[in-house]
Amino acid sequence: MSVITAPILSEEHRMIQESAREFSERILKPNAARWDQEESFPQEGIAAAAEYGFLGLNIQEVHGGAGLGNLHAALMLEEINRWDASTGVTISVHNTLICAPVQEHGSRELQQEFLPKLMTGEVIGAYCLTEPQSGSDAAAMRCRAEKVDGGWRLNGTKAWVTNGGVAGLFVIYAISDPEGRKSYNITAFAVPKGTPGLSVGKKEVKLGLRGSSTTEVILEDVFVPDSYVLGEVNSGFKIALAHLDEGRLGIASQALGLHRACLEDSIQYGKERRQFGKPIADFQGIAWKLADMATELDAARLLVHRAAAMKDAGEFCAKECSMAKLFASQACNRAAQEAVQIHGGAGYTTEFPVERYYRDARITEIYEGATDIQRLVISRHLLK
Numbered sequence: 001m002s003v004i005t006a007p008i009l010s011e012e013h014r015m016i017q018e019s020a021r022e023f024s025e026r027i028l029k030p031n032a033a034r035w036d037q038e039e040s041f042p043q044e045g046i047a048a049a050a051e052y053g054f055l056g057l058n059i060q061e062v063h064g065g066a067g068l069g070n071l072h073a074a075l076m077l078e079e080i081n082r083w084d085a086s087t088g089v090t091i092s093v094h095n096t097l098i099c100a101p102v103q104e105h106g107s108r109e110l111q112q113e114f115l116p117k118l119m120t121g122e123v124i125g126a127y128c129l130t131e132p133q134s135g136s137d138a139a140a141m142r143c144r145a146e147k148v149d150g151g152w153r154l155n156g157t158k159a160w161v162t163n164g165g166v167a168g169l170f171v172i173y174a175i176s177d178p179e180g181r182k183s184y185n186i187t188a189f190a191v192p193k194g195t196p197g198l199s200v201g202k203k204e205v206k207l208g209l210r211g212s213s214t215t216e217v218i219l220e221d222v223f224v225p226d227s228y229v230l231g232e233v234n235s236g237f238k239i240a241l242a243h244l245d246e247g248r249l250g251i252a253s254q255a256l257g258l259h260r261a262c263l264e265d266s267i268q269y270g271k272e273r274r275q276f277g278k279p280i281a282d283f284q285g286i287a288w289k290l291a292d293m294a295t296e297l298d299a300a301r302l303l304v305h306r307a308a309a310m311k312d313a314g315e316f317c318a319k320e321c322s323m324a325k326l327f328a329s330q331a332c333n334r335a336a337q338e339a340v341q342i343h344g345g346a347g348y349t350t351e352f353p354v355e356r357y358y359r360d361a362r363i364t365e366i367y368e369g370a371t372d373i374q375r376l377v378i379s380r381h382l383l384k
């Protein structure tokens with residue numbers, strides 16, 4: 001059993017937190033509503049994030065990165081998602097699901113070519129696991145990788161790819177042994193943009209995260225050299241799941257940022273809006289909602305920080321990562337519901353950002369493992 005309950009933040013943790021807060025208030029706060037309304041990718045946000053070092057946070061110093069851990073990333077992502085969840089998911093996926101596997105499982109050639117570009121944002125990464133017919137049951141994928149001379153030929157369609165329209169490097173999971181046991185027959189491939197046969201399909205029109213690019217990715221006889229295989233052949237699903245732990249911490253941190261946005265805006269509105277001759281926050285019905293939102297935010301943050309600290313300490317923590325995502329995403333949705341309620345009619349309009357938080361919050365319970373799948377992971381660990 002882990003000894004980590006609530007990690008104490010170091011000076012370095014606080015520095016990252018402060019620099020992410022400064023970045024988010026300066027770059028994201030003034031632009032987030034516009035990116036959402038125009039459904040435009042937060043290009044300026046991503047370029048500025050690269051300058052702050054946020055795109056290579058987890059890349060080790062030997063590769064020129066900051067070499068920081070999951071707790072640093074959680075603190076950074078809470079600050080970023082406080083103001084813009086579209087920028088938040090772009091950075092989370094890029095760091096946890098692309099930079100991390102390329103660093104840990106890529107060939108030297110792949111690392112040398114792509115890690116510097118991933119860090120500067122010259123190349124943004126995309127993670128291609130889901131397919132139209134396989135979501136929660138990701139190992140039921142149909143995308144095929146056939147062995148050919150010097151490499152592999154990929155065919156299939158990937159769905160719901162975050163960063164799909166802007167990515168320069170796609171990490172793609174495909175069935176490499178059709179006769180093999182489910183989950184042990186998948187290989188991970190790194191495929192650069194511009195590879196013949198790789199194309200970006202339809203762009204999704206979404207309820208929230210409207211600045212984030214979400215597309216299909218189509219593979220038609222795409223040749224990938226052996227040197228662009230990540231890890232061992234047929235061990236790709238293990239890689240996909242291992243990095244999903246980090247990914248889930250990223251999404252749990254996104255939920256913390258959105259939750260905090262709902263709470264802070266509701267406190268401000270509650271103090272300013274007057275009915276029956278006094279601020280609505282003076283009514284116990286409103287004040288108690290704020291108390292519950294604040295308590296759940298702290299509880300969620302403790303779960304996220306515990307799991308991040310366990311991961312940084314090298315402890316096995318799939319259950320704790322799932323607990324953090326399960327609780328933080330549900331609490332965030334409860335907070336978003338209450339934030340709109342506290343704002344009354346104003347909360348139902350684009351004049352106040354809570355309507356965007358409400359739309360953005362919804363996804364935290366769906367991607368990187370829906371709520372039911374987190375329960376599945378947690379209960380499997382309890383019952384084994």
Ligand SMILES: Cc1cc2nc3c(=O)[nH]c(=O)nc-3n(C[C@H](O)[C@H](O)[C@H](O)COP(=O)(O)OP(=O)(O)OC[C@H]3O[C@@H](n4cnc5c(N)ncnc54)[C@H](O)[C@@H]3O)c2cc1C
Nearest residue numbers: 127128129130135136160161162366367368369370372373
């Ligand atoms: C905006 C967005 C961005 C995304 N980005 C990416 C990305 O970058 N890369 C990528 O690979 N994928 C991505 N996804 C896909 C995402 O991870 C899937 O949508 C998610 O895993 C759920 O799969 P599904 O949508 O097919 O739902 P389904 O698997 O069809 O699930 C539907 C419902 O059934 C429930 N369910 C399924 N199985 C069980 C079970 N065993 N027990 C109980 N309930 C169950 C689910 O919880 C859910 O409520 C993204 C999705 C969205 C919407």
